[in-house]
Amino acid sequence: MKKMMAMLLTGVMISSMALPVLAEDEAKHFTIATDTVFKPFEYTDTNGDFVGIDVDILAAIAEDQGFTYDLNSLGWDSAIAACQAKQADGMIAGASITDERKESGWIFSDGYFNATQSMTVKDDSDIAGFEDLEGKTVGVKTGTQGASYAESLKDEYGFEITYFEDSPTMYQAVVGGQVVSCFEDTPIMASSIQDGGLPLKVLEDTANDGAPYGFAVFNEEGQELIDLFNAGLADIVENGTYEEIVAKYLGEDTAAASAAAMKGDAE
Amino acid sequence: MLRILNSYGALLLRAMGQTLLLALSGLFFACILGMIFGILSVLKNKACNIIAQIFVDVIRGVPMIVLAYFIYFGLPYGLNTLAGMNVTLSALQAGTICLALNCGAYMAEIIRAGIQSVDIGQMEAARSLGLPYWRAMQRVVLPQAIRTMIPSIINQFIITLKDTSILSVIGFPELVNTAKNVVANTFMSFQTWIIVGIMYLIIITILSRLAKMLERRLNRGRF
Numbered sequence: 001m002k003k004m005m006a007m008l009l010t011g012v013m014i015s016s017m018a019l020p021v022l023a024e025d026e027a028k029h030f031t032i033a034t035d036t037v038f039k040p041f042e043y044t045d046t047n048g049d050f051v052g053i054d055v056d057i058l059a060a061i062a063e064d065q066g067f068t069y070d071l072n073s074l075g076w077d078s079a080i081a082a083c084q085a086k087q088a089d090g091m092i093a094g095a096s097i098t099d100e101r102k103e104s105g106w107i108f109s110d111g112y113f114n115a116t117q118s119m120t121v122k123d124d125s126d127i128a129g130f131e132d133l134e135g136k137t138v139g140v141k142t143g144t145q146g147a148s149y150a151e152s153l154k155d156e157y158g159f160e161i162t163y164f165e166d167s168p169t170m171y172q173a174v175v176g177g178q179v180v181s182c183f184e185d186t187p188i189m190a191s192s193i194q195d196g197g198l199p200l201k202v203l204e205d206t207a208n209d210g211a212p213y214g215f216a217v218f219n220e221e222g223q224e225l226i227d228l229f230n231a232g233l234a235d236i237v238e239n240g241t242y243e244e245i246v247a248k249y250l251g252e253d254t255a256a257a258s259a260a261a262m263k264g265d266a267e
Numbered sequence: 268m269l270r271i272l273n274s275y276g277a278l279l280l281r282a283m284g285q286t287l288l289l290a291l292s293g294l295f296f297a298c299i300l301g302m303i304f305g306i307l308s309v310l311k312n313k314a315c316n317i318i319a320q321i322f323v324d325v326i327r328g329v330p331m332i333v334l335a336y337f338i339y340f341g342l343p344y345g346l347n348t349l350a351g352m353n354v355t356l357s358a359l360q361a362g363t364i365c366l367a368l369n370c371g372a373y374m375a376e377i378i379r380a381g382i383q384s385v386d387i388g389q390m391e392a393a394r395s396l397g398l399p400y401w402r403a404m405q406r407v408v409l410p411q412a413i414r415t416m417i418p419s420i421i422n423q424f425i426i427t428l429k430d431t432s433i434l435s436v437i438g439f440p441e442l443v444n445t446a447k448n449v450v451a452n453t454f455m456s457f458q459t460w461i462i463v464g465i466m467y468l469i470i471i472t473i474l475s476r477l478a479k480m481l482e483r484r485l486n487r488g489r490f
Contacts, residue, residue: 077447081456101454103270139438143451162358162438163448169336173438176340177355216454 028067030225032058033079033088037166040191040249041094041113041213042073054092056245057112058215061232076143076165083218090217090225094185096145097214105219109229111212113246114261115185117149118207122174123199127181129206133159139170139179145211146183171198187250237262268458275449282445283466289359289441290428293366297427300367301374308379319375326372331433335365339437358439365434370427377423381416382408414485421478425471442466 034054037043042052050073062069074082082088095101097108119138121127127136130153137160140147150161162179164170167188173179175198182189186207193200215229236242237259247255308319326334339361346352356364385408393403435444446463450456 077450077456080450080454081460084456098452100452104454106454142444142447147448147451163440163444164438165436165447169436169438172340176344178339178343178358178438 028228030067030069030089031072031087032069033072033074033082033091033093035076035079035093036073037168038076038094039167039188039195041188053113053245053249054094056248057233057236057242058092060236060241060245061229064235065228065232067228083216086218090215090222090229092215094213095143095216096148096211098148098211101216106216107219107222107226108214108216109226110233111214112233112242112262113213113258114210115145115187115213116207116210117144117146117183118186118189118202118204119181119183120174120189120193120200120202121181122177123201125180125201127203129203130157133157133180135159136180137162137178139164139173139182141165141167141170141182141184144184146185149208150183167192171196171200174200187254191250268455268462271449271453271455271458271462275453278445279442279449279462279466282440282442283470285439285445286428286431286441287470289362289366289431289434289439292359292363293370293431294424294427296363296367297370297374300371301378304371304375305378305382308375309382319379323372323375326368331365331369331430332436334369335361335434335437338365338368358434358437361437362431362434362439366427366430369430370423373423373426374420377416377419378412381412381419384415385411417478417482417485421475421482424478425474428471428474429467 034042038052038054040052041054042050045051050071055071058069058071072079072082072088074088076093079088079091079093083091094113095108097111102108119130126132134157138150139162140150142163142165147161147163153159154161162173164173167184170179170182170184171192174182186202189200189202192198193202215226217223217225233242236245240259242262243255243259245255246258250258304319304322307315308323310316329337339356339358342361343354343356346354389407389411390403393407394400398406431439431441432443435441435447438444442463446459449459453459
């Protein structure tokens, strides 16, 4: 009797160890972290659905590569920490691919969107360019390419920088006059201004050359996920899904340009 | 971790200075507000008591993060559109107002409780010896009340110092706001937060030690 119990227990233990392995073979499952609001890459729409370019691209790639995932909208800072703590396998949050981040051990996928950054001011503002910023304060969002862009200009033009945690607060500060202008990705500002009916205008000739966004994992263990992401990305760019997704959020023109640039990169 | 200290050490130190600046200016005005409303609530005057009660209830009933957004964005907007003024508040000004109101409400309660903890007989005895109300308050009641208040006030100071971190949301470049930048640039989350945690710990330990010394001095005459 004792022997049978022991055998039974061993059997249960072995099968319980084996089960997750089996499940993993059927469909790989990942936990992906993202920001809360980074319109139009991720945000909650009026129906309460979590949508955006990042969200749709991830869904399309997962379908293409046959993996499943949970998307956790943790916020920018928490998403970074979650990947380090292995609470998440990777993050997709409109994160620019920079050398400083790579030096810290992060691995990025191929760029999935290439944005330029430019400056936005209040629609009745006198500020026409960087020369008018001397002694003024501008707003940026923590960790964005817009922030790096402003930092690179700060000393030359003699302005101060205030760091905000999310885009809505930053725009609010420009509208309210707490800062004179803000720096962010050109298409994002254009879409936010239009959707929100904000009294702001983008200064077109302040744009820089831009940097690509990538999907990121914290260490080599995530390489598999990066490979899946890159393969899936190439497929959805090829079959037109990518262009459809971008067009849904940023209009046909931006989408066509973006897709063309992605195809150019692949060749 | 060393890499962060190398590239961002100076920035984080400056942020620590900003945290202290914000905390001290907030605490200064909080003490004034706390004294005013604390005294208002112990006066034998219904109107004064009610005003103090409303202040404490309103401020205590609103989370500080909501207060911060309201003061930074809402207050200038309200003044400019409704009263036709042209006001802009810097993050430091808004932060100071926010801390002063928040901490002031708690200080008012500490001061009220401190004064009420002194036996009513003390006031009665002083009055019967011919001291006017304010003199009795100043010479007899307050010196005893302050001793009971000190530990709670120190506690409130430390809480307020830590509450400055909430003001990172309005873009004030204090420790947490700056740390978030460092995390975003380097993508090194834990390392940065450990450094920041230690920095807070150092400031607060020094503050507590100073406060303990002060407490001992004030208690010297106690029997």
